[in-house]
Amino acid sequence: MVFTPELIAEFELLALFNLDNTQEGIKVHNSANPKAQAAVMRLHQKGLITQADGGYLTSLGLDAAEHVQALRTILLPEPA
8 A cells, every 4th residue: 555645645634633632623724735625625525524624533533643643653753
């Protein structure tokens, strides 16, 4: 499996969610990067977030965001 640019854009958006506060959502404005706008719409279509322009994580979205953020923590080196 290849990580496509579209999938990476979705990972990047999932990494923005604050997992310490599930009542805190995100909003991707229509002036945002088109890549981010398309990614947020795909996440909504997949049932991971509540709105086509962001919103809150669904239960499935929370699981996905936890995995993305855990993977980022594992793979990125700690700052010096």
